[in-house]
Amino acid sequence: MEIGYIFSGLMVGILVGITGVGGGSLMTPLLVFLFNFSPAVAVGTDLLFAALTKTGGVWVHHGKHGSVDWKIVRHLAYGSLPAAGLTIWLLHVLEKNSKDISGLITFSLGVALILTSIAVLIRAYLQRNAPALTDESNVGRFGDRQLGVTIAVGFVLGALVTLSSVGAGALGTVALFFLYPRLPTLKVVGTDLAHAIPLTALAGAGHWGLGNVDFVLLGSLLIGSLPGIWLGSHLSARIPDKILRPLLALLLLLIGLKFVLK
Structure with a gap:
């Protein structure tokens, strides 16, 4: 079965490399x-798998490209990290009171996948219709309310990602395109x-504390x-995005509906 986990990690890695869609929306349903x-x-x-695999990407973006806006990262984190801690506490309280949390997680996973399927489709639209870059390229859509809106969006992302492991990639990216339309891709x-x-x-650490992490599975994935992501990133230029993106969105929508209606 560990061979099956490794092969699944390879396939998901290839899809992530090709589409750029976060592994959570593909890996967790699998x-x-x-x-x-x-x-x-x-x-x-x-969640721990995502934390480890995304670290290498940030190393490249920060060190090689200088393409991380740490001010925006902080503002999102002001909302998302407290939301993650609060959500883990809520799951702990429910488990302590003998409540079955699987239904809550399953429903949240379905909602997150449906939102991700929509995000996959509208991301290209947001990119095409972004305002032209100016000297104030970091100015957000909401002016004086930008900080509050960014923190609120971070809070929603934090709760959703903690409950479902989905949204840190596709939903986070679309949220940034919407909040900061002049920010370069x-x-x-x-x-x-x-x-x-x-x-x-x-x-992920919170779920580990709740006993929800399988480290043999994590290592196999x-x-x-890792080689799958490398391979997929090299294949991405050869596969038409206009074909792959709608198919992926449809697949995520169907899986999301299955979780919601389960």
């Missing part, structure tokens, strides 16, 4: 449906990656996914 892991273990393991990607690391690490 672990639940194909390998019959509980939603809680699938989410907890995938490279900075959007780098900033989203940098914000995702502390969020997924904190949420890492072995398969």
